[in-house]
Amino acid sequence: MADEQQSNPQVTLRAIDWREVFPVTHLFRAFRVAVHPSKMVLGLVALLALYAGGRIMDGLWATGSLANFGEAKAFEQSATGDRSGANFADEIAADRKANQIKYAGILRGSKIVENEKASEEAAEKFSRLNEVRSKLMWLRNDEVARSDKIRVDAEEAAKKLPSTEQDQKLREARDKYRATVAALDAEVVERYADLKKIKPHGVFEEFLEYQVRQVNAVAAGVVGNNWVVPGGVLTSAYNFFAVGPVWLWKFHPLYAALFTVLFLLVWAVFGGAISRIAAVQVARDEKISVRQALRFSLNKVLSFVFAPVIPLAIVAILGLLIAAGGLLMYVPVVGPIAVGAMFFLALIAAVVITLVLFGTVGGFGLMFPTIAVEGSDSFDAISRSFSYVFARPWRMVFYTAVAVAYGALTYLFVRFFVWIVLMVTHYFAGLFLAGQPGTYFGRIWPEPSRFWDFRFPYDINFAGLAWSEDIGAFLISLWVYLLIGLVGAYAISYYLSASTIIYALMRREVDATELEDVYVEEVEDDLADLAPPAAATA
Numbered sequence: 127m128a129d130e131q132q133s134n135p136q137v138t139l140r141a142i143d144w145r146e147v148f149p150v151t152h153l154f155r156a157f158r159v160a161v162h163p164s165k166m167v168l169g170l171v172a173l174l175a176l177y178a179g180g181r182i183m184d185g186l187w188a189t190g191s192l193a194n195f196g197e198a199k200a201f202e203q204s205a206t207g208d209r210s211g212a213n214f215a216d217e218i219a220a221d222r223k224a225n226q227i228k229y230a231g232i233l234r235g236s237k238i239v240e241n242e243k244a245s246e247e248a249a250e251k252f253s254r255l256n257e258v259r260s261k262l263m264w265l266r267n268d269e270v271a272r273s274d275k276i277r278v279d280a281e282e283a284a285k286k287l288p289s290t291e292q293d294q295k296l297r298e299a300r301d302k303y304r305a306t307v308a309a310l311d312a313e314v315v316e317r318y319a320d321l322k323k324i325k326p327h328g329v330f331e332e333f334l335e336y337q338v339r340q341v342n343a344v345a346a347g348v349v350g351n352n353w354v355v356p357g358g359v360l361t362s363a364y365n366f367f368a369v370g371p372v373w374l375w376k377f378h379p380l381y382a383a384l385f386t387v388l389f390l391l392v393w394a395v396f397g398g399a400i401s402r403i404a405a406v407q408v409a410r411d412e413k414i415s416v417r418q419a420l421r422f423s424l425n426k427v428l429s430f431v432f433a434p435v436i437p438l439a440i441v442a443i444l445g446l447l448i449a450a451g452g453l454l455m456y457v458p459v460v461g462p463i464a465v466g467a468m469f470f471l472a473l474i475a476a477v478v479i480t481l482v483l484f485g486t487v488g489g490f491g492l493m494f495p496t497i498a499v500e501g502s503d504s505f506d507a508i509s510r511s512f513s514y515v516f517a518r519p520w521r522m523v524f525y526t527a528v529a530v531a532y533g534a535l536t537y538l539f540v541r542f543f544v545w546i547v548l549m550v551t552h553y554f555a556g557l558f559l560a561g562q563p564g565t566y567f568g569r570i571w572p573e574p575s576r577f578w579d580f581r582f583p584y585d586i587n588f589a590g591l592a593w594s595e596d597i598g599a600f601l602i603s604l605w606v607y608l609l610i611g612l613v614g615a616y617a618i619s620y621y622l623s624a625s626t627i628i629y630a631l632m633r634r635e636v637d638a639t640e641l642e643d644v645y646v647e648e649v650e651d652d653l654a655d656l657a658p659p660a661a662a663t664a
Contacts, residue, residue: 149631152408152641153529156627157536159407160620164416165400169615170608172396177611179388180330183381189251192326193378194221198336201373202365218377225324226250232321236261252325259318266314270307277303311569315585329381333374340366341537341617348534359530367487394430398423400619401498404626409499409644422647426497433493433504437486444475485512488522494622495629501645514632521635522628529624540616544582544609548574570599571606582610 159165184192194200197218204214226249230242238257239245248254277299284295343362352358375382399419406414423430451472454461489511496507515522552574556567575581586599630641 149634150525150528152627152631153525153532153624155408156529156532156620156624159404159623159627160536160616161540162403162407162413162619164413164419165403165619165623166612166615168396168400168403168416168419169618170611172392172618173611173614175392175396176389177334179392180334180385181328183385184328184330187329187381189326191329191378191381193329193332194218194225195323195325195327195332197221197327197377198332198370198373201377202336202369215377222326225326228324229321232258255321255325258321262314262317266310269310273303273306273310319585329374329378330385333370336370336373337366338614340370344530345534345537345541348531349538359534363530390431390435391427394427395420395423397494397618397622398426398430398498400622401494401626404623405495405498405644408623408626408630409642418647422498426501426503429497429502429504429507430494431504433497433507434486434490436504436508437482440482441479441486444479448472448475485515488515488519491526491621491625492629492632495626498626499629499633499644501647510633514629514636517636518632522632525628525631529628533620533624536620537613537617541582541613544613545574547609548582548606570595571602582613583607 200217201214204217226246229252230239230245230249233239233245233248233254234242236258238254238261239248280299280302281296284292284299287295340362343357344359344366347353347357347359347362350358354360371382374385399416399422402419402422403414403416406412451465451468454465457464485508489508492511492514493504493507496502496510497504500506500510552571555571559567569586572584572586575584584603586603633639634641
């Protein structure tokens with residue numbers, strides 16, 4: 127019996143390593159990795175750099191080359207067939223001309239410009255917008271003054287009434303005055319919002335608003351389990367990666383080229399740093415400093431920049447070769463025969479283009495993690511990302527779907543957290559101001575919109591504000607938007623952190639390399655270069 131027990135020892139199962147049994151659960155570390163302060167700060171700086179660069183470009187761009195309000199959304203509808211049969215470039219020009227006519231009419235109707243020719247010239251550059259705004263505010267203030275006089279007269283009349291009726295009449299007079307002021311303010315805001323819709327929109331501003339709407343739609347689609355319906359996860363993701371960029375490149379090519387250069391540099395430096403921090407944290411559960419991460423990304427900046435560029439350059443070159451070969455059709459007699467005989471070369475080139483596009487789309491998220499984890503270059507990033515995608519395509523799709531679903535939920539949580547902070551701040555900051563006439567706290571900082579409206583940005587209602595209140599409203603908006611920017615910073619940090627985890631999982635699946643294997647730099651003492659040689663000090 128003893129021999130039998132020794133040959134068949136009992137084994138007690140005390141714990142299960144779920145991450146080993148179900149590797150996909152590693153992706154649930156992405157939230158903890160992404161919210162680390164160093165990555166959030168880097169994501170916020172990247173976002174601010176892109177925003178500042180885009181705004182500066184919008185300010186420098188010629189008025190005639192700016193976008194129409196809602197142009198990107200109109201292009202999406204045109205691309206999906208809702209406005210089929212129309213030349214979209216002609217529609218842009220027609221909408222711009224219609225807006226100029228409306229604007230010229232506003233200038234003449236407000237008697238800001240009475241000469242028709244002068245109003246048309248001003249409408250071409252939309253150069254009198256501040257005067258229209260001042261006119262609206264002047265009309266509002268004039269009506270407020272008239273209503274205030276009515277209130278004063280009503281209060282004086284109420285004071286002559288018996289004491290039992292005075293309070294009610296005084297309350298009615300003040301309530302009527304407040305309601306009139308609120309209605310006038312709402313009218314100014316509405317008219318000014320309508321006016322902004324007909325003026326040219328900054329290309330970056332239009333592009334950013336469109337892309338943010340798609341991100342929000344992806345999150346809403348995950349929560350509503352709408353993956354394939356119009357406006358769901360897949361269509362919104364397609365709009366984000368295809369429709370928005372195609373609109374930008376097709377109708378604003380010079381702007382797109384310049385902004386892409388800015389984006390690649392910012393994304394390489396700060397995105398590379400975030401990927402490096404995530405790589406070390408995922409592999410060793412260690413944290414490196416922002417300085418070390420930036421030093422790594424700056425040393426590898428060209429690798430980060432060219433990793434996504436090289437595949438697209440290959441596609442462009444092969445496409446141009448096919449197009450150049452098509453020109454042989456213009457050669458009489460011999461041309462069509464030569465094209466027909468060599469057409470298989472065009473098909474082979476098209477096969478290569480298709481494979482490169484599939485590899486780039488599927489493996490784009492793995493390129494930065496490759497460089498961050500392996501300490502390699504852009505060619506290794508392209509090679510590994512392509513090989514992992516083609517070796518385990520369905521595993522890649524599965525990991526991506528889980529990352530998107532989990533990311534959408536955590537993104538909504540971060541949005542909800544920021545929204546609560548804004549609501550609490552707004553409530554307590556205006557707690558003792560709401561009932562005092564003349565403070566205009568609701569115009570200095572409007573109450574944040576409802577969380578499910580997916581809209582944090584707001585317009586400052588400058589109507590009736592003194593110059594000091596104007597400055598105060600502007601400064602408050604800076605701090606508020608900085609907090610709102612943390613939502614975008616989280617989205618950047620999560621994308622790169624989740625991509626790093628997916629890379630580690632795919633590498634283990636394809637190359638049998640453990641997650642803990644990560645490139646470690648030989649960090650020299652920062653003060654080593656400052657210390658004098660021993661021989662020199664002797």
